[in-house]
Amino acid sequence: MIDVETVMPISRARRDRLYExxxxxxxxxxxxxxxxxxxxxxxxxFPILWAVAASFHDIHAFDPExxxxxxxxxxxxxxxxxxxxHSLWLSASFAAVSVAIHVVVGTAVALLLNHTFPFKxxxxxxxxxxxxxxxAILGFGITYMxxxxxxxxxxxxxxxxxxxxxxxxxxxxxxxxxxxxxxxSWKFYAxxxxxxxxxxxxxxxxxxxxxxxMGANAWERFRDITLPNLKGVLFLVVLLDTIWMFFKFDIIxxxxxxxxxxxxxxxxxxxxxxxxQRTALGDAAAIxxxxxxxxxxxxxxYFYVLEPAEEVRAE
Amino acid sequence: MSHEVxxxxxxHGADREGPSHEVxxxEATIMDYRGSIPVWRxxxxxxxxxxxxxxxxxxxxxxxxxxxxxxxxxxTSAVRPVGDxxxxxxxxxxxxxxxxxxxxxxxxSRFPIYLRNTVIVTAGVVLLSTTCATLGGYGLTRIDxxxxxxxxxxxxxxxxxxxxxxAIPMYILWSNIGMIxxxxxxxxxxxxxxxxxxxWLMWKFFLNVxxxxxxxxxxxxxxxxxxxxxxALPIAKPGIIAVAILAFAFAWGDYTMALVLMTxxxxxxxxxxxxxxxxxxxxxxxxxxxxGCAVALIPPLLFVYFLQKYxxxxxxxxxAP
Numbered sequence: 167m168i169d170v171e172t173v174m175p176i177s178r179a180r181r182d183r184l185y186e187x188x189x190x191x192x193x194x195x196x197x198x199x200x201x202x203x204x205x206x207x208x209x210x211x212f213p214i215l216w217a218v219a220a221s222f223h224d225i226h227a228f229d230p231e232x233x234x235x236x237x238x239x240x241x242x243x244x245x246x247x248x249x250x251x252h253s254l255w256l257s258a259s260f261a262a263v264s265v266a267i268h269v270v271v272g273t274a275v276a277l278l279l280n281h282t283f284p285f286k287x288x289x290x291x292x293x294x295x296x297x298x299x300x301x302a303i304l305g306f307g308i309t310y311m312x313x314x315x316x317x318x319x320x321x322x323x324x325x326x327x328x329x330x331x332x333x334x335x336x337x338x339x340x341x342x343x344x345x346x347x348x349x350x351s352w353k354f355y356a357x358x359x360x361x362x363x364x365x366x367x368x369x370x371x372x373x374x375x376x377x378x379x380m381g382a383n384a385w386e387r388f389r390d391i392t393l394p395n396l397k398g399v400l401f402l403v404v405l406l407d408t409i410w411m412f413f414k415f416d417i418i419x420x421x422x423x424x425x426x427x428x429x430x431x432x433x434x435x436x437x438x439x440x441x442x443q444r445t446a447l448g449d450a451a452a453i454x455x456x457x458x459x460x461x462x463x464x465x466x467x468y469f470y471v472l473e474p475a476e477e478v479r480a481e
Numbered sequence: 482m483s484h485e486v487x488x489x490x491x492x493h494g495a496d497r498e499g500p501s502h503e504v505x506x507x508e509a510t511i512m513d514y515r516g517s518i519p520v521w522r523x524x525x526x527x528x529x530x531x532x533x534x535x536x537x538x539x540x541x542x543x544x545x546x547x548x549x550x551x552x553x554x555x556x557t558s559a560v561r562p563v564g565d566x567x568x569x570x571x572x573x574x575x576x577x578x579x580x581x582x583x584x585x586x587x588x589x590s591r592f593p594i595y596l597r598n599t600v601i602v603t604a605g606v607v608l609l610s611t612t613c614a615t616l617g618g619y620g621l622t623r624i625d626x627x628x629x630x631x632x633x634x635x636x637x638x639x640x641x642x643x644x645x646x647x648a649i650p651m652y653i654l655w656s657n658i659g660m661i662x663x664x665x666x667x668x669x670x671x672x673x674x675x676x677x678x679x680x681w682l683m684w685k686f687f688l689n690v691x692x693x694x695x696x697x698x699x700x701x702x703x704x705x706x707x708x709x710x711x712x713a714l715p716i717a718k719p720g721i722i723a724v725a726i727l728a729f730a731f732a733w734g735d736y737t738m739a740l741v742l743m744t745x746x747x748x749x750x751x752x753x754x755x756x757x758x759x760x761x762x763x764x765x766x767x768x769x770x771x772x773g774c775a776v777a778l779i780p781p782l783l784f785v786y787f788l789q790k791y792x793x794x795x796x797x798x799x800x801a802p
Contacts, residue, residue: 182704186704186706189707194624194709198621199616199617201612202614202680203617205672205676209651209669210676214639275544278541292548293545293548295785296548298734298784300777300781302734302752302753303778306756307551310558311551352547352551415644416737420756437649442741462641
């Protein structure tokens with residue numbers, strides 16, 4: 167029998183023992199799943215449960231004492247606070263307009279991209295770029311470019327004869343929210359484009375060829391091949407996008423804040439103001455939980471009514 | 482039926498009362514067709530192709546310019562002299578190029594502090610979330626852990642929990658344990674935003690890597706750990722890169738979490754810092770704002786150019802910073 171130590175250097179034998187030690191099932195679980203579970207508990211589950219607990223208390227930022235008030239916070243916002251209900255309506259309008267723009271523009275761009283044309287790599291790099299640009303930076307840039315006195319957007323539109331004179335885009339209470347939604351779409355349409363484009367590329371080209379030979383025209387090919395294939399991904403993207411846009415905070419906060427005559431005080435901005443301007447943290451926690459329950463219920467209904475099927479499975 | 486109407490074949494859809502039908506059907510040619518042909522079909526293939534192509538090109542050029550021009554405008558405005566930044570009729574290409582805003586930005590403002598904070602936080606988030614997501618994704622696909630499906634669904638569900646609503650409880654919790662205004666506090670907060678999606682992405686990625694590769698390595702004498710380290714990890718590289726870019730994009734562009742959790746001006750990141758320092762007091766210093774934005778735009782531009790396929794792979798599963 168050969169002595170292992172003479173064949174293998176000691177360090178290697180030690181390394182092998184380490185590998186074997188790490189290969190035990192318990193160790194594998196320990197260094198793969200455990201960190202994620204711990205981290206998840208610490209930074210997601212715990213704060214969320216903390217918020218739920220806080221929502222039953224009266225808490226002020228500079229007072230460490232929590233005063234138990236039971237359901238009072240919830241009752242107040244559900245029944246006595248018209249601002250909260252109005253902010254919900256504003257959030258829903260913002261989400262609806264945003265998602266409509268994203269889906270229409272995003273799908274159209276994905277369909278354009280699905281053709282072959284020169285400089286395709288460059289063009290797709292440009293079209294996917296907005297998604298990586300920080301939303302806050304977009305906000306600052308837009309504040310500059312849409313400025314009412316020297317903004318390039320205003321002057322271009324005036325020079326082209328589309329507008330008579332420059333305007334303060336974010337100053338009109340009737341339109342401010344929708345202008346913000348449009349600006350935000352400059353970035354977030356790309357979410358739809360990327361997801362739809364990935365799906366389009368996976369449709370076998372034989373399907374189109376066969377349909378063409380069978381005599382289907384372009385519209386029929388689109389209706390009978392492209393659309394059914396996109397159904398799943400569009401269901402998913404509408405769900406995700408609606409949730410994100412319903413809770414969109416940064417771009418609105420940067421461009422208009424609560425807006426001219428509170429016209430852009432959507433519910434997350436209201437929650438933020440309650441938390442950090444009125445320093446009523448318990449109330450803000452109650453609003454957060456309410457919002458999450460409302461949106462969660464909406465998402466579940468969407469799931470069960472439309473059954474977006476296998477596209478959304480977690481595995 | 483509708484499929485056949487547009488074909489150029491003889492006979493279909495022809496006006497049955499027309500005189501041409503006295504011609505023997507066997508000898509009918511395209512010239513005898515008297516039905517209505519759409520104008521489009523009268524054009525030669527070459528012309529139809531030309532029209533189709535030009536519509537496509539115009540559409541693509543339009544969208545591309547719509548995206549490209551604002552970015553270019555921000556970048557070029559950052560190198561314009563002060564007088565040109567807020568002028569009514571600027572030239573598209575700056576007449577004079579100056580770096581004075583960048584000099585001010587780096588030597589005469591708090592921007593370097595903000596940049597340092599952002600870099601520390603971004604590095605932390607990328608390391609923490611990429612490591613945890615890769616290991617966790619591997620463990621959840623390869624090892625039979627109890628309740629793993631429930632766990633994965635729970636993780637995905639928290640992905641819907643919006644940043645601002647997560648920031649409020651975190652503020653309450655962090656201020657109780659003294660983690661407000663620390664890099665670690667912000668790193669953990671942003672990781673909470675990134676982790677659910679990255680874990681999901683890595684989970685899906687490892688599902689597509691055949692386990693048989695690792696099994697055959699183990700047959701050949703490798704330990705389970707070696708099979709993970711030398712087989713699974715290298716194959717998962719594209720997924721890991723996608724997850725890392727995603728984490729970078731979240732952390733680099735974060736505004737909401739930093740706004741809530743960093744209250745000391747020395748702990749601000751670039752996004753909140755630009756707003757706090759250069760927008761302050763009604764007097765906006767546009768030169769500095771634009772220079773700061775230009776710096777913040779460098780990584781996205783590099784990523785989209787060099788790592789496009791990884792990033793698109795990550796985003797196509799639904800990640801949104």
